Amino acid sequence: MMPTLMRTLLPAALMLFMGAAWAGSHGHDAGASHPVKVHMPFVRLMPPGQPNTAAFMTLENTAGQDLAVVSAESGVSRVVELHTHTMHEGVMRMRQIERIEVPAGGRTELKPGGLHVMLIGLHEPLQEGQVVEVTLVYDDGSRQLVRAPVRDPGDMMRGGGHGMNH
Numbered sequence: 670m671m672p673t674l675m676r677t678l679l680p681a682a683l684m685l686f687m688g689a690a691w692a693g694s695h696g697h698d699a700g701a702s703h704p705v706k707v708h709m710p711f712v713r714l715m716p717p718g719q720p721n722t723a724a725f726m727t728l729e730n731t732a733g734q735d736l737a738v739v740s741a742e743s744g745v746s747r748v749v750e751l752h753t754h755t756m757h758e759g760v761m762r763m764r765q766i767e768r769i770e771v772p773a774g775g776r777t778e779l780k781p782g783g784l785h786v787m788l789i790g791l792h793e794p795l796q797e798g799q800v801v802e803v804t805l806v807y808d809d810g811s812r813q814l815v816r817a818p819v820r821d822p823g824d825m826m827r828g829g830g831h832g833m834n835h
């Protein structure tokens with residue numbers, strides 16, 4: 670009787686505790702405490718007059734469960750979409766996708782030519798070094814604020830960027 674009770678009560682208590690801890694990080698945009706770690710976020714500096722740009726970063730899921738980014742928000746542009754690139758008849762095209770998967774214990778790279786957060790219809794031209802706030806919304810309902818500096822991809826190619834270690 671007793672061991673059976675323990676087996677049912679203990680996991681329940683544990684889940685309750687974890688739920689409380691989780692809820693604690695929910696209400697606000699919890700960057701540091703989110704199970705997904707964001708590495709090297711940046712927004713690509715575009716030539717003047719370009720109304721759109723994109724945010725890139727590496728997402729590392731330290732949780733034991735698969736997560737996915739299902740939307741993103743930012744105040745800098747009219748529309749924010751999740752995008753990927755696909756080859757279509759030999760031409761690289763971007764298209765909108767529903768979600769960006771970040772498998773448990775895995776990493777997902779958002780990079781030029783691949784997955785990205787598309788910022789469409791910038792309210793104002795972005796300046797190099799300016800920090801753009803992008804909020805990622807996950808399929809578990811959690812939100813994560815990412816601060817991504819605006820970088821010139823040319824600078825990064827020449828090694829002038831910070832932390833581009835590949």
Ligand SMILES: [Cu+2]
Nearest residue numbers: 723752763787
């Ligand atoms: Cu795009």
